[in-house]
Amino acid sequence: MELLENFKAIEVETPVDKIVRQIRKLIISGYLQPGDKLPSERKLSEKLGVGRTYIRDAIKKLEFVGILTTLPQSGVVVNGVDIAAMEGLLSNVMKIEKPDFFSLVETRVMMEKFSVRQAALRRSEVDIAAIQDALDQYKARVKKDLPAENEDFMFHLRIAEASQNSVIKTMMLIILPDIMKIYIEQKVCDEGRKNKRIEEHESILKAIIDGDGDKAEEHMLEHLHDVIEYSKIKL
Amino acid sequence: MELLENFKAIEVETPVDKIVRQIRKLIISGYLQPGDKLPSERKLSEKLGVGRTYIRDAIKKLEFVGILTTLPQSGVVVNGVDIAAMEGLLSNVMKIEKPDFFSLVETRVMMEKFSVRQAALRRSEVDIAAIQDALDQYKARVKKDLPAENEDFMFHLRIAEASQNSVIKTMMLIILPDIMKIYIEQKVCDEGRKNKRIEEHESILKAIIDGDGDKAEEHMLEHLHDVIEYSKIKL
DNA sequence: TTTAGTATTTTGGTCAACCAGTTTTTTGGG
DNA sequence: CCCAAAAAACTGGTTGACCAAAATACTAAA
Secondary structure, three states: OOHHHHOOOOOOOOHHHHHHHHHHHHHHOOOOOOOOEOOOHHHHHHHHOOOHHHHHHHHHHHHHOOOEEEEOOOEEEEOOOOHHHHOOHHHHHOOOOOOOHHHHHHHHHHHHHHHHHHHHHHOOHHHHHHHHHHHHHHHHHHHOOOOOHHHHHHHHHHHHHHOOOHHHHHHHHHHHHHHHHHHHHHOOOOHHHHHHHHHHHHHHHHHHHHOOHHHHHHHHHHHHHHHHHHHHHHO | OOHHHHOOOOOOOOHHHHHHHHHHHHHHOOOOOOOOEOOOHHHHHHHHOOOHHHHHHHHHHHHHOOOEEEEOOOEEEEOOOOHHHHOOHHHHHOOOOOOOHHHHHHHHHHHHHHHHHHHHHHOOHHHHHHHHHHHHHHHHHHHOOOOOHHHHHHHHHHHHHHOOOHHHHHHHHHHHHHHHHHHHHHOOOOHHHHHHHHHHHHHHHHHHHHOOHHHHHHHHHHHHHHHHHHHHHHO
């Protein structure tokens, strides 16, 4: 054992990270709502007593993970947690080798199976209400014949939340937008099956409420059946 | 349907993204090896005919995903794909809510089960050789009583590669370092069980070579047993 | 009073110069 | 010839000034 082994790496929080933390705090606390504009870079730099470069770097970091979006010559806005916000995060992380659609779907199925089973076993009343709410919004959009990808997305995300596994939730958040994007581009979803999809969502929710993990997984697989088949064709 | 609906968003590749792509190309092509130093920011900016700011931004992006590391006043080096390179990526992405260890392990078990089963069914001869190689390096380190976390990490990563699912591989790449970090800090791995771990690794590899998905999954669960138990205690 | 046009201010984007460490080269004493 | 110390060159870090586009305030005509 060398002497050097006794020294631990000193945690240095860079100025940028401090700023990142402050901005996040403002968002989490609700002081900054989705859609709000951040104060200008100059104002922030003056207020926080640091150079504008640090502010810009902090914004870039938050933009990279999808929390902020900068509009040139206009301002920086706070994103909501929806498809647009997270789109491409996986692509960013996976720049080296672009994900193929089959891998994407295969991974999704694995996660959804796990996620819905745990949700059935662990869900709280609040979770159920949140899923129900997402389902209602989805149904409302479909009835009006409006695009409902975002609402569909939220339904599955709420289930992941109900699984009480924060990592699974984050991974779903990363992977789902990339899949949805392909759905929309290639029109995988058959227009005529909208009502069938609603029924499937309802079956899944019912199984979760009943606490029936097996049933929940079964219904989820049924729900994902079309996508699985489609990904096999593309392969 | 409004008129505006007919217009698609125009894909604009920013100067920064172009530079990112070029640097990645140099790394993928093998011209830049792990450990190599990048040309200086000034040289790059001159060569590519863009301002140094763009170069710096591109480097920051690649640094964020763990491909590069900048040494202040010295240079920028290319990272290898190992723990140090990827450490904290998940933490970066998940800044909003820090992952708890239990979720981390639970997710890992789900992915490893899937990964090892697919590896057993889909592995090529090259994959087997790569896994065998990783195992040999692991054994060599253990025999010399050196820390072998990195080699352990590579063994599991090679299995994920053999599953032929690029998304799973990336997710393992994201999640494993965060788990390993906790292992090392808290000394989860019992020193005395090193030989047992080698045997387990060997069993897993054998099942993969035999193409026996059930056996492979079984051995993997056995291998992860200690960690699962530990994460329950911490809970 | 409304509104179209204009001037001003504010915004993020970009650049070039300078700073403080690191690395390499040069140098001079042994 | 060797090698330590000084000097030069080079590195990423930081700053402030300037740019063009966007947002705002203002003005004058209808």
